[in-house]
Amino acid sequence: MADPPRGAADRLAYLLKFIANGPARFSLGELAERSNLPASSLHRLLQALLRAGLVERGAGQEYRPGRELHRLASQLIASFDLTRSARPLLERLVEDWHETAVLCAYSPTLRKAHIVEVVMTPHPLRYSVDKGGEIALAWGSLGRAILAFLPPSEIEAVIRGPTVGPLTGSPRLPRPELFAELAKVRTNGHSRYYSPKIEIAGIAAPVLGHGAEILGCIGVTMPSNRYQLHRADNLAVAIQDSASELSGLAAIAYS
Amino acid sequence: MADPPRGAADRLAYLLKFIANGPARFSLGELAERSNLPASSLHRLLQALLRAGLVERGAGQEYRPGRELHRLASQLIASFDLTRSARPLLERLVEDWHETAVLCAYSPTLRKAHIVEVVMTPHPLRYSVDKGGEIALAWGSLGRAILAFLPPSEIEAVIRGPTVGPLTGSPRLPRPELFAELAKVRTNGHSRYYSPKIEIAGIAAPVLGHGAEILGCIGVTMPSNRYQLHRADNLAVAIQDSASELSGLAAIAYS
DNA sequence: GTTCATTTTCCGTATTTCGGAATTATCATT
DNA sequence: AATGATAATTCCGAAATACGGAAAATGAAC
16 A cells, blocks of 8 residues: 655645545444554644544544535535536437446546546437546546647656556557557547457547546447447547537636 | 645645646646745645656646646546536426525535535526525525534534625524524524525435435525415425435445 | 444655745737 | 846755653553
8 A cells, every 4th residue: 555645744635535535424443444654643734634523523533524625625616516507418429329338537647537527328329437436547448539649758657667557468569559548549539449359339529627637528428339330530529629628618617 | 825734744635726726738837826824835746646647747837736636536436426416406496496496515624615516597587596605604504504413513613714604694593593503403493584585595405324414405596585485395395305315326336 | 332444644854845036937018 | 148036946044843762641341
């Protein structure tokens, strides 16, 4: 497990993630364990959060996220909520194409992408795609639609990570090929993935924020045998349109 | 202007509120001014936030709320979003009663309530109620629906505040009368306010969280001359039902 | 009431934080 | 390009704070 940072400021930022992430009610000991902080130090930090109202005390000796923390979150989300804004776009895609549409969000510090919203295909044959599931950045259409638009230094950091794929155990594409693939994604504006071996295929396009920083991607996934039935070029355009509309919404919110 | 706290942890918590509150893009100097922190100290704190991804840098020397901060906010809101949950309830009230319905949220550290959601009456004669507007806790149905359910120490703190009302400049109710009024609110489960002088009337009921801590209130406001046209008792029941349904949703989310 | 687990306080040490001043970077203007 | 104005960043010594192990206190369970 990763060691916590030093210094009160860094630790508080670090801690907030565990609180937002964790259960609605928690004990000091439990949080100490999850965050890997000594109990007495954690106690001091919680006092600061209590003073700020970001954490409150419940019955007995339990803590809980405070009303101020919710207020803070609401204020942030009020200006722009990626997930909520994406929802109608995903629904539209499913309506038009009858395949599962997903929204992935990218976390720059974790260097990971996760599925944050899904609209399932009506088809009975479908993969179960779970909200919250992690997306490997170097494999699949979803991952690469994000990876391609990361700054070079972050791409480097990512490919220094695991070298076997999550679903197949297949090795990562050799460096030059992967870079060629990413270049193609950038010029096309979308990524395609087609793997008859694992019977999965997909197309995805990046969602970018105000400063062109990547927020995530919108993608459509399907069993590979259905891939050929679609006019893939048209589907790609539809996905790109959805993704860039979402990018537009983000840009407006942040201007 | 209030002085910032001392100590890195307290300052970071303090700072987050300014960031969530403030514009989507900001400069160090501007934030320094708003938060009343020395530039060099603020710079150090921003470095910590940058390391955590809670703040990012945009073009030039501008800062902006980071993707991690949005992720954090989304995670918190995902479990329960007071505003979003309240929306259909407010719409229902307006549909049934044709009067403006509002949701107020209470911030325990600011000891203030604000309007966070409004559904307007279709009536042409209506007060303009603004999202974000502050609600005085000792006056009006909305404020008292909250005040009545605060812990005694917080009530004390509130009534030590301003002693003249925001709309009328009328003095606060004398202490014994106010306490009697609050007791009535608690037994009734809702507050009523009827002031022909300022031609405004309203009924409001508290929204409580898992530990019975007050989150805010739902209320309906109207011109006082329309108040008499309604079956006020039935309206009060409808509002109480809405508020307790919302309380229920909050409790479920936090259990 | 007693026990056990957990939280909270204590406290000496060592690390960070603090903020004014100096420096450097950035931007607008010529 | 060069200049000046403005703002961001780094520096640094003094002082305050954070740190965490250990002890004390709390409160839950029996």
